[in-house]
Amino acid sequence: MKNLLPLPNSFKHCDFSWINQIAYCTLFTVCSYYGLVLSQLILLLIAGYVFIYLLYARKVTLCILSLIVLILCLGSGYLQRHQQSPSSQLLQTECLIYPDSVTVNGDLLTADGRMKGKLVRLQIQLKSENEQQKWRMDAPSFTRLSCTGRFQSVNTSRNQHAFDYEKYLQDKNYFGLFVVEKYRVLSGSAGQTLLSQLRFYCIKQVHEQLSRKASQYVQALVFGYKNQDFQEMQSLYSMSGILHLFTISGMHVIFFLGLFDYFFRRLHLSFAQRMLPFIVCALTAMFLFGISMSVLRATFTYLLTYLLNHLSIKLSRLDRFSIVLLILMVIFPNTLLVLSGQLSLLVSFLLIFIPHAKSKWQSLLFMQYLHVLTAPFLFCVFFQWPILGGILTAVFSYLFTFLLLPYCFGLFLLTFIPPLLPFFNLPFDWIVKGIEYSLQFLVNFQLHFGTIPSWLVGICLILGLLFLQSSYHYLVPVICLFLPFLYFSFTHLFVRVTFVDVGQGACSVIQSAFNQEVIVIDIGGKIAMEKKGWQKRKSKPNCNYSLVPYLKGEGIHRIDALVLSHGDMDHMGDLLPICEQFNVKKVYLTKGAHHNEKINRKLKQLPKQTKIYEVLANQIIGHKIPLQVLAPSKAGLGENKDSMVLYTKIHTLSFMWTGDLPKEGEIELIRKYPTLKVDILHVGHHGSHTSTDATFIQQIRPQMAIISVGEKNRYGHPHQQTIQTLKENHVQIRRTDQLGMIQYRWHFSSHIKEYLGH
Numbered sequence: 001m002k003n004l005l006p007l008p009n010s011f012k013h014c015d016f017s018w019i020n021q022i023a024y025c026t027l028f029t030v031c032s033y034y035g036l037v038l039s040q041l042i043l044l045l046i047a048g049y050v051f052i053y054l055l056y057a058r059k060v061t062l063c064i065l066s067l068i069v070l071i072l073c074l075g076s077g078y079l080q081r082h083q084q085s086p087s088s089q090l091l092q093t094e095c096l097i098y099p100d101s102v103t104v105n106g107d108l109l110t111a112d113g114r115m116k117g118k119l120v121r122l123q124i125q126l127k128s129e130n131e132q133q134k135w136r137m138d139a140p141s142f143t144r145l146s147c148t149g150r151f152q153s154v155n156t157s158r159n160q161h162a163f164d165y166e167k168y169l170q171d172k173n174y175f176g177l178f179v180v181e182k183y184r185v186l187s188g189s190a191g192q193t194l195l196s197q198l199r200f201y202c203i204k205q206v207h208e209q210l211s212r213k214a215s216q217y218v219q220a221l222v223f224g225y226k227n228q229d230f231q232e233m234q235s236l237y238s239m240s241g242i243l244h245l246f247t248i249s250g251m252h253v254i255f256f257l258g259l260f261d262y263f264f265r266r267l268h269l270s271f272a273q274r275m276l277p278f279i280v281c282a283l284t285a286m287f288l289f290g291i292s293m294s295v296l297r298a299t300f301t302y303l304l305t306y307l308l309n310h311l312s313i314k315l316s317r318l319d320r321f322s323i324v325l326l327i328l329m330v331i332f333p334n335t336l337l338v339l340s341g342q343l344s345l346l347v348s349f350l351l352i353f354i355p356h357a358k359s360k361w362q363s364l365l366f367m368q369y370l371h372v373l374t375a376p377f378l379f380c381v382f383f384q385w386p387i388l389g390g391i392l393t394a395v396f397s398y399l400f401t402f403l404l405l406p407y408c409f410g411l412f413l414l415t416f417i418p419p420l421l422p423f424f425n426l427p428f429d430w431i432v433k434g435i436e437y438s439l440q441f442l443v444n445f446q447l448h449f450g451t452i453p454s455w456l457v458g459i460c461l462i463l464g465l466l467f468l469q470s471s472y473h474y475l476v477p478v479i480c481l482f483l484p485f486l487y488f489s490f491t492h493l494f495v496r497v498t499f500v501d502v503g504q505g506a507c508s509v510i511q512s513a514f515n516q517e518v519i520v521i522d523i524g525g526k527i528a529m530e531k532k533g534w535q536k537r538k539s540k541p542n543c544n545y546s547l548v549p550y551l552k553g554e555g556i557h558r559i560d561a562l563v564l565s566h567g568d569m570d571h572m573g574d575l576l577p578i579c580e581q582f583n584v585k586k587v588y589l590t591k592g593a594h595h596n597e598k599i600n601r602k603l604k605q606l607p608k609q610t611k612i613y614e615v616l617a618n619q620i621i622g623h624k625i626p627l628q629v630l631a632p633s634k635a636g637l638g639e640n641k642d643s644m645v646l647y648t649k650i651h652t653l654s655f656m657w658t659g660d661l662p663k664e665g666e667i668e669l670i671r672k673y674p675t676l677k678v679d680i681l682h683v684g685h686h687g688s689h690t691s692t693d694a695t696f697i698q699q700i701r702p703q704m705a706i707i708s709v710g711e712k713n714r715y716g717h718p719h720q721q722t723i724q725t726l727k728e729n730h731v732q733i734r735r736t737d738q739l740g741m742i743q744y745r746w747h748f749s750s751h752i753k754e755y756l757g758h
Contacts (some may be wrong), residue, residue: 021059025052025066026322029329033073057750058200069326073333086151086176087594094186095122095147095178099139099200100290105228111133113145118175122147124183127533139203140197141599144186151176152507155711158501158740159546161383161553165732171337195287199223200413202288209415213429218408220246220399222245223716224290226539236436238382241371241389245329245400249344252289253298255405261306279303293341296331297348300324317352339381346377353465367394369468376460379452385481385551394436403431447481449488450555470702473752489556495625495650498743499682500524502546502691503572504710504717508657508682509547511646512624519561519622521646521657525549526572543574549579550741561621563646565659566590567599567638570686575602584610590644591616592635599638604672615644617672625650630676631661631669640685641665645680651746656700658684666696680704680744683726687718688737689693697729704732711737 028050035043048277049269054063063695069416092643101112109124109132135142157164169177172445172691194615205226206218212229214316226234226246237243245251255746260281262275286299301324308315315323321608325345328335335341350373356365371390379387407428414421463479492514500507502524510519526542534607559582564572587606594600616634627646636642657680658666666684670676681702684691686709705726709717718735726733734742747753 004398008252021062022319022326024059024324025062025069026325028054028066028074029069029326030336032070033329035335036074037334037337038544045220076333082183086178087681088111088150088153090148090150090181092146095120095145095183097122097139097143097145098196099143099204100196100225102135102139102142102200102628103200103227104132104136107132107535108533111180113586115147115175115178115561119173119351120178121169121174122178122180123152124180127132132259132534133210139200142185143197145180145183146182146186147178148182149178149180152179158614158736159550160741160743161548162546170439171334173332173334195284199225199288199290205415206412209421210411211425211429213432214411214425217404217428217432218411221252221408221601223288224292231540233436234437236443239386239446240392240439241386242392243395244343244347245393245396246338247292247294247344249294250298250348251397251401252405254617255297256301256409257302260285275307275310278306280717283721293328293332293335293338294344296386297324297326297341297344301329301348302470303512304469308532315442321348326525342377342381346374347623350374350461350465353606355470364391369473369476372463372480373464373468375447376457376464376484378453379484380454380457381451383448383451383549383555384557385449387447392442394437399435407431446557446748448535448552448555448557449484450492451485451553452484456483460484490553494746496743496745497650497655497680497707498550499706499734499736500547500740502542502708502739504661504686504715505542505548505573506565506682506686506708506715509550510622510625510627511556515554515556517559517560517622517624518551518556519563519625519627520547520559520578521563521572522571523562523572523578524571525569525575527569527573530573541574541577543577547574547578551582556582558585562587563621563627563644564589564593564638565644565646565657566640566642567593567596568660571659572599573601576605579606579610580657581609584685586613587612588613588615588621588635588644590614590632590638590642593638596638615748621646629667630656630673633672640690643684645669647676653744654679655682656702657678657682660685660688660691663693666691670696670699671729674699678701678702680706681731683707683718683722684718686713686715687697687722688715689719689721694725694729697725697731701729702731706742707733707737708734709737713737 023120026291028047031043031047031050034040035047042371051063051066054066059473096114098112098307103110104126107126109122109126111124113120113122124133154166154169156166176351203219203223206223207215208556210218216230219227220230234243237246257278260278264278282303283301286295301320304320304323308320313464317482325335328341328345329737336345347370350370354370368390371393391398407424411421411424411428427450460480464476467473467475467479492511494513496509496511498509498511500509503526505524506522507524508521510521512518524542524547560576562575562578562584564575566586568573575587582605587603587610589612593614594603594612604691608614615621615629617629617631619629621629625648628649630647631645632642640660640662641664643661643665644657644682645659646657648655654677658669658681661669661684676699678700679702681700681704683705687707707718707722723733734756738741742756743754745753
């Protein structure tokens with residue numbers, strides 16, 4: 001990029017040029033806006049330095065452009081983020097629904113809409129199967145609604161590394177989550193949703209005419225629509241590192257807009273004649289693809305390049321990237337706060353610095369460099385890095401570009417000629433099933449370092465790009481992979497005991513230094529409510545929102561010991577999902593628990609490599625951090641009275657877990673161990689009055705009581721009687737419903753620090 005000019009002698013010598021220097025304007029705008037929004041002083045300092053440098057160089061055009069874009073961003077994004085929170089009072093208002101955003105999952109409907117010009121997320125509890133079918137088959141007829149409901153507060157993340165839904169809605173510029181209690185359909189269609197309605201009917205046409213497998217691919221690759229069915233294969237492509245190929249981006253836009261351009265050229269239209277209809281077609285296609293960050297970026301980049309080529313204006317790749325980013329910032333100021341924008345723009349930015357390949361082998365090598373450069377960001381966001389992702393992307397990008405994408409577009413066109421469909425639908429199903437089958441052998445090649453902070457991502461990217469441009473380019477993998485490993489090693493030097501917030505359930509994780517041994521005590525789970533067939537929802541297990549992200553964020557892919565205190569669903573309900581996502585070496589349960597039909601049914605479905613052990617009192621679980629089993633003393637059926645009681649001492653601090661042991665079991669425990677003393681007690685049965693006997697507390701004399709309990713649970717846990725007993729004995733109380741995750745870390749031998757919340 002061309003260097004900025006030195007300070008001129010007078011204003012008349014100011015440099016008004018902007019070619020090859022738009023990146024300075026973009027850097028100032030990005031750092032200024034996000035520095036203010038995120039309250040990051042370092043970003044504001046960078047912005048100030050860039051602006052002073054521009055003034056020093058008398059870059060008047062760039063200074064003016066920078067200030068204009070910043071003012072536009074602040075006028076929409078910053079003010080919207082700091083607007084008054086929605087009221088929780090009952091409201092009656094008119095709402096405009098976007099039909100292509102409607103998702104029906106059992107008896108729950110979610111959609112995007114607008115209320116008084118503000119974007120909102122709506123939830124509607126469907127009351128009948130007939131109502132469900134109407135929404136599924138003819139959502140555009142529900143475009144305008146008169147709604148009665150209230151805005152519901154959205155909980156922030158309650159565990160480390162977990163998805164923060166509140167932040168997600170805020171970054172997407174949603175005003176709030178509106179829960180509709182009743183609604184009435186208003187006559188007339190809203191013109192603002194015509195393209196949304198067209199997209200809905202196209203997606204519906206694909207769903208009705210194609211096989212289930214083919215419709216998933218066509219909806220994703222042609223329209224950027226991923227419903228609940230797509231989630232089934234999402235994990236496979238995500239673990240392989242090629243899920244981004246299903247995100248409509250440059251590959252898709254070049255294919256479809258290239259078809260439009262070819263069509264207009266075949267009509268022998270001049271550039272002036274075809275420019276306007278081409279732009280209209282491009283913008284229409286952008287809406288049909290679904291207006292995501294990757295679609296906007298790819299479309300604007302294509303249109304900008306298209307115009308510049310025909311106007312004979314030469315701009316560098318960095319110039320074009322900078323212009324597109326400025327446009328995106330004006331349209332959607334939070335572009336770099338949403339994951340889709342971060343990923344799309346990061347890859348586009350890195351591609352600028354990848355040298356032009358002179359051969360296919362060189363192209364494959366450069367693709368590996370690109371994949372390695374993205375590793376720090378993937379560790380930060382997804383906690384792991386697919387080792388073969390670069391190679392698979394290079395191979396499958398050709399497969400998608402020259403086979404799957406044209407095939408999917410052809411299948412969509414054939415949905416309007418039903419007699420021909422079977423001849424093309426069946427071979428397509430065979431092809432994609434073959435692809436999915438081959439990928440199953442490659443998904444386990446992952447690096448698990450856990451999450452890294454954003455500042456380290458920035459350092460890795462800057463150093464990686466510097467080395468890539470030098471003769472030491474072979475050091476790029478060292479920078480982007482070894483630095484995250486060093487960070488992981490430094491931050492996992494010490495033991496951790498974590499009480500994970502799994503809602504109305506219990507779950508604890510014990511990690512030795514460097515995660516050499518990981519012990520999980522109970523895993524939580526939800527008690528399924530009886531529902532009719534049409535009401536049942538497709539949903540991820542509860543652990544995917546709590547325990548799984550915590551473990552992956554800590555770089556854990558192996559569980560050495562999974563301890564089940566007893567057979568209640570809120571303690572072991574998510575056993576199978578955990579065993580599917582992690583390498584569980586051993587499962588421990590109490591003697592005789594396998595005779596419980598509910599427990600035995602789950603044990604039979606465990607992977608063959610997972611070993612099952614039954615234990616009684618006086619046995620030891622674990623090696624690095626041994627857990628002593630204090631109860632039960634005899635075999636049982638895994639009921640509350642048979643709860644496994646565990647005790648361990650880490651440095652000078654002792655812990656005890658009692659499962660759902662009732663008061664009778666607690667009294668028996670202190671009779672058997674009259675000298676038992678505990679520093680931190682995991683309170684039994686979520687603080688129910690059936691546990692935590694006063695005599696028991698008086699003898700073990702805990703300093704701290706941890707109560708794992710769900711927020712506003714229907715059981716009323718913890719009961720006031722339990723709270724009173726603990727307070728009377730001067731025990732400090734920590735509750736997951738109030739604080740979220742609770743963690744204890746040891747720093748340099750005996751020093752311990754308590755961490756509350758996420």
